[in-house]
Amino acid sequence: MKGGMGNMNNMMKQMQKMQKKMEKAQEELHEMTFESTAGGGMVKVVANGKKQITDVEIQEDVVDPDDVDMLQDLILTATNDVIKQVEDKTNDTMGQFTKGMNIPGM
Structure with missing residues (x-):
């Protein structure tokens, strides 16, 4: 049984490391800037x-x-593209x- 607990503790440490890496990656993503243009740069x-x-x-x-449409x-094209x-x-x-993990909802 003791070996099982060691494996469990090791797995928990690995999960905590992965969680910290995920949080850092998400913070970096939030700080990024994305840009899209439409109409040959007429709308950005x-x-x-x-x-x-x-x-x-x-x-x-x-x-x-005379051509608001x-x-x-x-604007819609550029907005949808930047969100994508x-x-x-x-x-x-x-x-x-999450590669290689079979986690429902991810």
Whole structure:
């Protein structure tokens, strides 16, 4: 039985190390900046790793009162793309911790 407890303690230490690495990776992700443009750079959307939009830049040339739909489409395109970038980076970064593990919900 004693050998089993040693293995359990060792496994718990490894899990704690992995948890600290995961927390550090998540903090680093949250500090990252992601950027997407649409319309050849006419609209730029910037987000952080928390999926929060931190900046939107719109070139004056694209602001046409007769074609608001196009501007809205450009903003949506850039916003959706920047959020996808954050999600992809998050999945790549955090996925390294769950590779090979069969954990439901991860």
